[in-house]
Amino acid sequence: MLDRLAYQVYERHLDLSKMALLSLQPRGVELGRRILERLKTMYNSDDIRYGEIDITFYRDDFRRREEMLVPSATNLDFSLEGLDIILIDDVLYTGRTVRSGLDAMLDYGRPSNVELLVLIDRRFSRELPVQPDYTGRVVDVVSEETVKVIWSEDDKKNEVQLFSPSPKA
């Protein structure tokens, strides 16, 4: 699945000089780094722009949820001005994380084009008009269930797990 996603990106972006990958912290990073590795072999080049962006300070549910969110690091050492950005996250659910990601991204410049790549698309649960451009797999789950992507170090046992809420006692 990862190979296919990487190929799709490769097909649409033949001009490497204008492209940049941007993973959303913390859960998009694992996926982003794997896509990056594959693209490096495909383009046969080491200079693919890659950044990781933290969206904690841009979330719209700050002060509306019980627990505090722990911010992660932003690693981004280039300006996004005029680039074609591919935003990367693992699971697309309500679309709110992506919305925050877009906000956070715009603070680093004005990209000419932005696309969204996700491993898992939970369709029918969107709260904002956000759709992915590249999808690993579509899953249909009700909103009480949670979807978790579990990465293994050597990529041999990557899993996507569905969790149903435990029945209430």
Next chain:
Amino acid sequence: MSKLSTKHLLGIKNITVDDINLILSTAQNFKEVINRPIKKVPSLRDVTIANIFFENSTRTKLSFELAEKRLSADVINFSASQSSVKKGETLVDTVKNILAMKVDMVVMRHPNPGACVYLADRVDCSIVNAGDGAHEHPTQALLDAFSLHEKLGSLKDKKILIVGDILHSRVALSNIFCLQKLGAEVAVCGPSTLIPKHIEELNVKVFLNLKKALQWCDVVNVLRIQLERQDIQYFPTIREYTMQYGLSRELLKSIDREDMIIMHPGPINRGVEITSDLADGNSAIILNQVENGVAIRMAILYLLAGSMKSNT
């Protein structure tokens, strides 16, 4: 553990080590934010903060105001000199009136020790102490710890010396609490008239000789002689103070510690507690402290606002 244990920041004394570490690590994220081309994040856009200063301040007030603006909070400023306080309004009434205008947090500096604690018991909002008399100045202590952490890594077993007017200094007291909670050893040095009695009970070493003290420490934090608080004569003349307790390059050279890290909370009396060339030298981290101050205050406001539930 991603939440502060307290609703207010009144002093370092009543927060936990976990709180301090959480503030320091969050400040790291905000330091990255304030070094971006666009130095602003929208986190506190639905929060209004009042800065109430009953005592003069440049650095702290500007630093708080910048921190608030960079978090997109709405800010109102209030200084006592041009207000109804002059007409006899009490502190609690003043603050209650401000809160009636739907303010969520109050940052306050007050000349009386304990003013923030008093207020926190009587009004319903988050209060940040920006200095209360000679008692505490928690944000300064946290930014000092953050700056030291950047330079030295863990503060465990590091030796930190505070030189100068310990008696009148809220910075000294907050620093002692904060550094000790992080595992550092603290000593103070100054003329015996400016060292509070019984300070040894806080597990603080006391030096009366600056040279000996400097030989002991890893870092020296120089405090300003608070000329406005010298109501009785604590030392004969400023010149004599400088000769005994002024930090100079010659003094550091004489003990072969020219690379010693030097801190100062500002404002500096150049040529009194520290010579100009040291204050501007490479080992002084005085301006780093100021930069980190904004990041620390952003972290504190962000964390306090986060534990304060929105009404919507």
